[in-house]
Amino acid sequence: MSTNHAVLAHHFENLEQQRETAAFGMWIFLATEVLIFGAIFTCYAIYRLRYPLDFEAASARLNVLIGSINTIVLLSSSLTMALSVHATRVGRQQMLLTCLLLTILLGATFLGLKVVEYYQDYKEKLVPVLAFDPDEWTQIEGVEAPVQPQRVQLMLVFYYIMTGLHAAHMIVGMGLLIWLVIEARRGLLTPVRYMPVEVIGLYWHFVDIVWIFLLPLLYLTGTHQAPPWLPIPPIHF
Amino acid sequence: MSGPITPTRTYYRVFAALIALTLVTVYVSFLELGPWHTTVGVLIGVVKASLVGLFFMHLLHSSKASWLAVLASLFWLGILMVLTISDYLTRHILEY
Incomplete structure (x- = not known):
């Protein structure tokens, strides 16, 4: 453990004030992030209200299995991130390293599955302009009004922009986590100086929250075909 | 932010609740809810996001x-x- 490292910066009164400031700074940054994603979510809401059937039809074609598994992967990474904060504060260096590496591993799993999913989307002709078949959208069973291919493409563009921006945030977060691993190995993350883990944790959890809303908005907005082993009560709206 | 150290037990319980809610929201997407999928999904999402914010992000003690x-x-x-x-x-x- 390094003790000659100055923990308290000279412009702070005490450690408590320094910690408050670090957390507050991250929350302010997250507020701007809320507005970045909020603008896209608002845009999505407007078109979702305008073209409900097209959006539901496109959503029903997205890969809900990979989407759900990725949700669980991301929630698990949030758990290991939260445990990293705990490990730092109780001074368990080995647990801290394990949890940080697990978080990075789960983040990489998420991105890997995302790549597989994008490739599946490409094979299923769900990529506007690059791979898209307008004819298959004009006749869909179970949809009352005819679906218009260009509106389906609009929904898919939302899907790529929202998941793409989210993935970019994941990559940034993984970079920050790698920095934390280096800091932890140098013994610089201690019960006194734990705020780097706490603050990067805040960012990581925020990215998780964005995904929590992407799952219902993109994947679960349409009715999906249930797996045969799952009992489904006959509800109709 | 130097509130009390959250015990690991709390994190595990919140995680279990989050996984349960994820399974619920995916199950609901198999029901024939028509236009109500988005509403139900977002409401469950709000609950999940609140859990993450309050416990994982320590808002409870912020x-x-x-x-x-x-x-x-x-x-x-x-x-x-x-x-x-x-x-x-x-x-x-x-x-x-």
């Missing part, structure tokens, strides 16, 4: 300054969404 940032961001998000969407919903002149 300073008033942090709460101010959170509430301000939600307030601005509300302005952004409510005013924009109400404008579009009540405007029938422009086809978009």
Whole structure:
């Protein structure tokens, strides 16, 4: 453990004030992030209200299995991130390293599955302009009004922009986590100086929250075909 | 932010609740809810996001300054969404 490292910066009164400031700074940054994603979510809401059937039809074609598994992967990474904060504060260096590496591993799993999913989307002709078949959208069973291919493409563009921006945030977060691993190995993350883990944790959890809303908005907005082993009560709206 | 150290037990319980809610929301997507999928999904999402915020992000023990940032961001998000969407919903002149 390094003790000659100055923990308290000279412009702070005490450690408590320094910690408050670090957390507050991250929350302010997250507020701007809320507005970045909020603008896209608002845009999505407007078109979702305008073209409900097209959006539901496109959503029903997205890969809900990979989407759900990725949700669980991301929630698990949030758990290991939260445990990293705990490990730092109780001074368990080995647990801290394990949890940080697990978080990075789960983040990489998420991105890997995302790549597989994008490739599946490409094979299923769900990529506007690059791979898209307008004819298959004009006749869909179970949809009352005819679906218009260009509106389906609009929904898919939302899907790529929202998941793409989210993935970019994941990559940034993984970079920050790698920095934390280096800091932890140098013994610089201690019960006194734990705020780097706490603050990067805040960012990581925020990215998780964005995904929590992407799952219902993109994947679960349409009715999906249930797996045969799952009992489904006959509800109709 | 140097509130009490959250015990690992709390994190595990919150995680279990989050996984349970994820399974519920995916199950609901197999029901024939028609246009109500988005509403139900977003409501479950709000519960999950609150759990993450309160426990994983330690909002429960955070300073008033942090709460101010959170509430301000939600307030601005509300302005952004409510005013924009109400404008579009009540405007029938422009086809978009």
